[in-house]
Amino acid sequence: MSGGSDWMDGVQIYQRNWKTAGINAELKVKEMGAFLSSAMLGRFERLMLGMRGGVPFPDPYLAGFHLPSSRTNSSGVNDPKLTEMIKLQRRTPDVAKRREIVWDIQRHAAEQAYYLWGSSSRVVAAWEPYVKNFGPNLGNDYGGRLMAAWLDR
Numbered sequence: 001m002s003g004g005s006d007w008m009d010g011v012q013i014y015q016r017n018w019k020t021a022g023i024n025a026e027l028k029v030k031e032m033g034a035f036l037s038s039a040m041l042g043r044f045e046r047l048m049l050g051m052r053g054g055v056p057f058p059d060p061y062l063a064g065f066h067l068p069s070s071r072t073n074s075s076g077v078n079d080p081k082l083t084e085m086i087k088l089q090r091r092t093p094d095v096a097k098r099r100e101i102v103w104d105i106q107r108h109a110a111e112q113a114y115y116l117w118g119s120s121s122r123v124v125a126a127w128e129p130y131v132k133n134f135g136p137n138l139g140n141d142y143g144g145r146l147m148a149a150w151l152d153r
Contacts, residue, residue, distance in 0.1 A: 011049060014118065042074045049118075058102045062086050065115060077114045 039048040089101040125136035134149035
């Protein structure tokens with residue numbers, strides 16, 4: 001996977017930490033297309049390490065990782081209780097109640113350890129006040145954000 005040198009440094013730290021814990025993992029780097037068409041779809045030998053996330057809303061994030069019908073359910077999760085919890089939060093219009101359900105989902109998923117999460121990065125953005133129609137973006141579409149921006153000078 002082509003995550004750059006910072007990503008590969010992080011992967012090697014994972015590998016070293018796993019070795020310290022007694023887990024010997026062989027690193028098999030894949031080209032991005034091969035990775036997306038295999039490992040990200042759940043076709044990997046024992047363990048897959050990749051960059052995931054970027055969804056700031058609970059439903060697509062939870063559903064993508066945990067619903068049996070989702071193509072991005074890389075771990076093959078098929079947990080009827082979790083599926084029902086995800087569907088329940090979809091049907092709950094009350095914000096406070098929905099938040100509680102999402103917190104319950106997070107606790108349940110953490111107890112099952114369907115995925116192990118590593119560190120996450122932060123993105124810091126700053127711009128001059130004359131740059132209009134621009135804001136920070138959690139995803140990879142920085143260019144798209146710039147296409148909508150304009151300068152008020």
